[in-house]
Amino acid sequence: MVKNTGGNKAKGFARKNMVKTVSSLRVAEETGEIYAQAVKILGGAMCRVVDLAGVEMNCHIRGKFRGRGKRDNLIVSGTWLLVGLRDWEREPMKGKLLNCDLIEVYNDRDKARIKNSVTSVDWTPFIVNDSRTVCDIDPSASIEFDVEFTDDKTEEYHALIEAHVSSGKSAVISTEGDDDEEINIDDI
Numbered sequence: 001m002v003k004n005t006g007g008n009k010a011k012g013f014a015r016k017n018m019v020k021t022v023s024s025l026r027v028a029e030e031t032g033e034i035y036a037q038a039v040k041i042l043g044g045a046m047c048r049v050v051d052l053a054g055v056e057m058n059c060h061i062r063g064k065f066r067g068r069g070k071r072d073n074l075i076v077s078g079t080w081l082l083v084g085l086r087d088w089e090r091e092p093m094k095g096k097l098l099n100c101d102l103i104e105v106y107n108d109r110d111k112a113r114i115k116n117s118v119t120s121v122d123w124t125p126f127i128v129n130d131s132r133t134v135c136d137i138d139p140s141a142s143i144e145f146d147v148e149f150t151d152d153k154t155e156e157y158h159a160l161i162e163a164h165v166s167s168g169k170s171a172v173i174s175t176e177g178d179d180d181e182e183i184n185i186d187d188i
Helices: 108-117 124-131 152-167
Strands: 033-041 046-051 055-059 080-085 099-108 172-174 180-186
Touching: 033 055, 033 099, 033 124, 046 080, 055 080, 080 108, 099 108
Parallel strands: 055 099
Antiparallel strands: 033 046, 033 080, 046 055, 080 099, 172 180
């Protein structure tokens, strides 16, 4: 290959990883593989996940999904994952969580494909968590913001309209300007 001696060093970047191939859908095949959903990113190649039964675990992100491989396997809160349980570990002590290893990251297209192909699993816990917001607001609570951006002229206009409407009279407002048009609010 010719050495790049000038320009913006575009030849220095490897192009071999830019082509994304469509792969087959990876599903749980063995006994230690379970579906999970990321709940919290802990840092240091770890995240907290919850499986379909509601069991919380620490997930170790393998090197395949870090660095250059992170491009197509970004893990955020709410991401669906396939994890492998560590069968060589004994039950954790009280206050500790189970450990598991990341096997596959599912994107939005894969979520739809996996819901259709794996029908033996009830996906409702994951779907409910997907519909929640990132900041985990109680879905039954409704938040209302009472903010209105106005200026003095607009407030005077609204006050004038409310005064005329509350008096029960036919409201006629004349505009200031060159032509003396009258606007009947009842016609509007």
